[in-house]
Amino acid sequence: MKKIMMIAALILMSIGAFAQEPGQMAVGVNGAYGFSSNYKTFGVGAKFQYAFMKEFRAEASGTYFFKKDYVSAWDVNLNAHYLIPVSEGVNVYPLAGLTIFGVKADIGGAVGQGMDYYKNQVKQEWLAAGGSASDFDAYWAQVKSQYSQYADDSVSGSETRVGFNVGGGIEYFVSPNIKINAEIKYQYTKDSDWPVISVGAAYVF
Numbered sequence: 001m002k003k004i005m006m007i008a009a010l011i012l013m014s015i016g017a018f019a020q021e022p023g024q025m026a027v028g029v030n031g032a033y034g035f036s037s038n039y040k041t042f043g044v045g046a047k048f049q050y051a052f053m054k055e056f057r058a059e060a061s062g063t064y065f066f067k068k069d070y071v072s073a074w075d076v077n078l079n080a081h082y083l084i085p086v087s088e089g090v091n092v093y094p095l096a097g098l099t100i101f102g103v104k105a106d107i108g109g110a111v112g113q114g115m116d117y118y119k120n121q122v123k124q125e126w127l128a129a130g131g132s133a134s135d136f137d138a139y140w141a142q143v144k145s146q147y148s149q150y151a152d153d154s155v156s157g158s159e160t161r162v163g164f165n166v167g168g169g170i171e172y173f174v175s176p177n178i179k180i181n182a183e184i185k186y187q188y189t190k191d192s193d194w195p196v197i198s199v200g201a202a203y204v205f
Contacts, residue, residue, distance in 0.1 A: 021054065024204060025048070025204070027049075028202025029045070030044070030198045031200065032063050032065070034073070041066050041071075046061065047060065056082060058081075059080075059081060059095075061079070062076045070105050075099055075100065081094075081095050089172060092169070092170045094167070099189070101187060102158065103159055161190055165185045165188075166188070167185025168185075170182055177203060177205065178203060179202050179204060182198070
């Protein structure tokens with residue numbers, strides 16, 4: 001009987017070691033993958049969590065999405081999590097909150113790139129009309145010299161939107177102070193939305 005009681009006490013103590021307590025905090029990192037019909041990219045980020053109750057916590061996070069096809073993006077989020085224990089050291093949680101989402105397009109040397117593209121088009125027409133390659137090269141050298149001061153100009157633009165997040169995740173405590181998680185959320189902003197899948201790790205204190 002004493003052995004049974006000791007085992008039960010150890011189990012309860014173990015569960016308590018992994019349970020979230022009010023005032024508990026955590027800091028961590030995430031790897032993310034955001035995707036939509038015309039833009040897909042990976043990102044990295046950081047997060048901070050604060051538990052207000054055993055079931056509720058707030059999370060502030062930010063992610064930078066790597067540049068792809070001249071476009072990069074970032075987000076800053078403030079979400080609420082409702083924790084649902086499913087087994088020892090394992091919680092699932094729905095989430096909802098706010099997001100600030102920014103996107104930037106930067107085409108370095110756009111004028112020079114445009115001239116090179118245009119050169120190929122004109123050269124094809126030149127040769128098709130019976131002109132020689134050497135005469136075209138001499139002609140194009142004159143054209144390019146007139147616009148060389150603009151050849152390294154870049155074209156860029158950015159936009160920032162405010163929206164909201166909806167999603168859910170699962171976390172597993174490797175130890176009382178270390179946990180890993182996987183999460184998916186949908187970010188809804190004006191005229192756009194995209195899902196973001198992330199995996200991460202955090203230190204609990």
